[in-house]
Amino acid sequence: VPAIELKGVTKDFTTRHGTVQAVEEIDLSIRQGEFFSLLGPSGCGKTTTLRMIAGFEEPSRGTILLYGNDVTRTPSNKRDVNMVFQSYALFPHMNVFENVAFGLRRKKLPEAEITTRVGDLITLVDMAGKENRKPKELSGGQQQRVALARALVNRPRALLLDEPLSALDLKLRQAMQLELKRIQREIGITFIYVTHDQGEALTMSDRMVVMSDGRIQQLGNPREIYEEPSNRFVAGFIGTSNILTGTIERIDGDIAVIGASSDERLQVRLRGQAAIGNMLEFSVRPEKMTVASTPSDAGCTVRGTVKEVVYLGTSTHYIVTTSPGADVTVYSQNTALAHDRFATGDGVWLSWSADHSY
Numbered sequence: 001v002p003a004i005e006l007k008g009v010t011k012d013f014t015t016r017h018g019t020v021q022a023v024e025e026i027d028l029s030i031r032q033g034e035f036f037s038l039l040g041p042s043g044c045g046k047t048t049t050l051r052m053i054a055g056f057e058e059p060s061r062g063t064i065l066l067y068g069n070d071v072t073r074t075p076s077n078k079r080d081v082n083m084v085f086q087s088y089a090l091f092p093h094m095n096v097f098e099n100v101a102f103g104l105r106r107k108k109l110p111e112a113e114i115t116t117r118v119g120d121l122i123t124l125v126d127m128a129g130k131e132n133r134k135p136k137e138l139s140g141g142q143q144q145r146v147a148l149a150r151a152l153v154n155r156p157r158a159l160l161l162d163e164p165l166s167a168l169d170l171k172l173r174q175a176m177q178l179e180l181k182r183i184q185r186e187i188g189i190t191f192i193y194v195t196h197d198q199g200e201a202l203t204m205s206d207r208m209v210v211m212s213d214g215r216i217q218q219l220g221n222p223r224e225i226y227e228e229p230s231n232r233f234v235a236g237f238i239g240t241s242n243i244l245t246g247t248i249e250r251i252d253g254d255i256a257v258i259g260a261s262s263d264e265r266l267q268v269r270l271r272g273q274a275a276i277g278n279m280l281e282f283s284v285r286p287e288k289m290t291v292a293s294t295p296s297d298a299g300c301t302v303r304g305t306v307k308e309v310v311y312l313g314t315s316t317h318y319i320v321t322t323s324p325g326a327d328v329t330v331y332s333q334n335t336a337l338a339h340d341r342f343a344t345g346d347g348v349w350l351s352w353s354a355d356h357s358y
């Protein structure tokens with residue numbers, strides 16, 4: 001059975017100003033042992049979704065199942081899940097060991113068992129030797145490790161993490177991303193991870209959803225989300241995307257051919273219904289395009305003029321004005337192979353495969 005299932009879960013908040021639809025009709029099935037992320041901009045309903053899974057918030061409609069059991073009306077402390085917050089909320093007067101041991105002491109477990117289990121977790125989060133330190137003697141990253149150990153000590157079947165790294169600086173955040181992934185792999189429990197940081201979600205997740213306005217926009221693994229965005233919101237929210245439009249002139253099988261001048265070619269592999277004469281809007285990632293001095297025999301090849309060149313060492317970014325008057329961004333890798341370089345004002349050809357248009 002799935003670790004967590006949401007069926008038609010909706011949450012409305014009634015405030016003085018009216019009703020806020022925080023989460024609308026979420027359907028989701030999260031597998032056991034999966035690292036699953038909820039990604040989306042601030043206010044899209046991530047925290048509310050997590051709080052409903054934890055039992056801190058009751059859905060207005062819909063059903064939540066944990067390991068096949070309906071827990072929609074089950075109080076938080078009877079659910080086998082735990083939550084880690086952005087603010088670490090450690091007990092300031094207790095040392096590392098006692099902070100982690102807290103949940104076990106409340107359960108009145110034998111001292112020997114507490115020592116073993118707390119010791120194992122302190123080792124797991126790489127805090128061995130710092131058992132006697134108080135939270136104020138620890139860095140932000142170390143405090144978050146202790147918070148993680150404390151949330152895991154009761155052996156929950158799923159751990160819910162709400163932007164746990166957002167208070168850390170970039171370098172530490174990146175190191176902790178890999179740490180969290182390692183810890184999750186070692187203990188094998190389901191992690192549900194909330195973040196507004198697309199890089200973080202792509203790096204860490206087995207699968208993820210992209211949310212906006214309380215709804216799921218797309219579900220997939222990181223590669224699918226990045227390379228096959230299912231709509232304009234996802235294409236724009238994750239990384240950079242060129243949005244292009246054109247009128248369908250011809251359809252060959254599942255390839256739509258878009259009107260272009262005689263030596264240019266624009267083709268899109270269709271994934272839904274479309275007819276001749278339809279306006280088609282599609283997106284192409286900057287790294288899927290090549291820039292050259294001549295046209296290519298790729299599915300798409302269009303003429304343009306270099307407007308800006310940004311040299312970044314490992315890559316060069318070109319902004320190219322294409323014939324229809326749109327600016328297109330292209331990332332070109334500076335590999336060891338000799339290749340052309342272009343300057344502002346150069347006439348160039350951009351090429352990409354019809355399979356890389358979404």
Ligand code: ADP
Pocket residue numbers: 013014015020021022040041042043044045046047048049
């Ligand atoms: P996120 O975590 O993605 O930033 P939230 O789940 O916190 O989003 O919030 C989603 C929406 O619900 C927002 O518009 C927010 O203002 C609203 N909201 C969240 N909690 C409450 C609440 N307790 N009362 C009223 N509105 C709320």
Ligand code: MG
Pocket residue numbers: 046047048
């Ligand atoms: Mg939030």
